[in-house]
Amino acid sequence: MPERDPAIVFTEHGGPEVLHPTEIDRPEPGPGQVRLRVKAAGVNPFDSKVRSGAFPGLPAAFPAVPGSDVAGVIDALGPDVTEFAVGDEVLGSAATGSYATYTLASPAKLTRKPAELDWATAAGLPVVATTAYRVLALVGAQPGETVLIDGAAGGVGTLTVQLARHQGLIVIGTAGEANHDYLRELGAIPVSYGPGLVTRVKDIAPLGVDAAIDLSGRGGLPALLTLTGGPERVVTIADGQAADFGVRASYGGPAEEVPEALADAVALVAEGKITLPIARTYPLKDAAAAHRDSDSGHVRGKLVLLTD
Incomplete structure (x- = not known):
């Protein structure tokens, strides 16, 4: 039996109350994928729109794990992955939802996290x-x-x-x-x-x-x-x-992608040339509260979920 870990899922469209903590099977990386032990997940207005049903066809299926912005540690490699190694600290976009303890990602959607960046800032940056x-x-x-x-x-x-x-x-x-x-x-x-x-x-x-x-x-x-x-x-x-x-x-x-945009932004933040204020952090289980705050439309800076 696969190991199971905490995550946030929703099984229908609706308000923040449709988000609830549960446990899901730990995903296994396929060819060209890595698995991250998630340290932090950024909360974006897009996440709320997907949750509410504003985009027909999203998510592709229920139950679904929300989120794309992620920062964490690579703990497993799929076949043919050469860009990263187990233990690398990275940030970027998750392929299987970032409001979870573990998620999968494509190496092309990740960049290395400098030591100068804390986990919350790293997770708030990608989008x-x-x-x-x-x-x-x-x-x-x-x-x-x-x-x-x-x-x-x-x-x-x-x-x-x-x-x-x-x-x-x-x-x-x-x-x-x-x-x-x-x-x-x-x-x-x-x-x-x-x-x-x-x-x-x-x-x-x-x-x-x-x-x-x-x-x-x-x-x-x-x-x-x-x-x-x-x-x-x-x-x-x-x-x-x-x-x-x-x-x-x-x-x-x-x-529309700008090549190296994320890596360039990460370098600017690490060097202190630009900043990303973190408005508030929440434990993973409080994702619904984070969405309520996000939906208010009066957030200055980023909201971030922490898994530890």
Whole structure:
């Protein structure tokens, strides 16, 4: 009989209450896979959307283990794996759900964890880092240009603001008043989101902005189009009506990947050039509480589950 270990599963779509702790069979790595002893798992808004049924066909089957962001120690190798060894500390994307004690992953989706990174920070990085690199590449951001980031104080926004500043961009970021000082600390010029955004941004940048990134999905695309002059350099990761405005919606995928994005972000964080605030950590069994906090939409930084 296979060994069984703690994990979080859901057997139907719904609210955070559908997540419950149980034990599942320890997975065995197949060809081209590694198994991780999970140390920490990042909680992302995408996880909540899959849980709620927002994406038809996801998960592919029930019961399902949520999560993709993971940091842990490789404890078993499948055939043909040469990139890593047992005992290596890594972070990246899980193939079989990261809210678990053990998970499987492809070596191509992992990068080594520097000693300078704690487990929570490592687990919080993969989705936000790869998303930040991706959206800046999609809008063609160039040093000296001004980019507007709508929804700049969350996990993805925090990384995108800092990466944009590191790349030499001027950043205007939207957030609630309570997060304006936070955005200033990250290097952005803060403005409040909502009605009147165009006027507020033009008070700062009278000629508008060169590019705009929607991370919030709060219906701000018309304002972003006005400020940029058209859809060519606007991208959203959160607005399901993007096509109605001719705006590109980006949800990842091989065609949009930026090579070495995660490794580059890990190096920047390890060197202290950018930071990833961890808003709160939870024991694995409290995944439902983490989702309730995530669903509130008022999290500054990342939420992370810890297995130990």
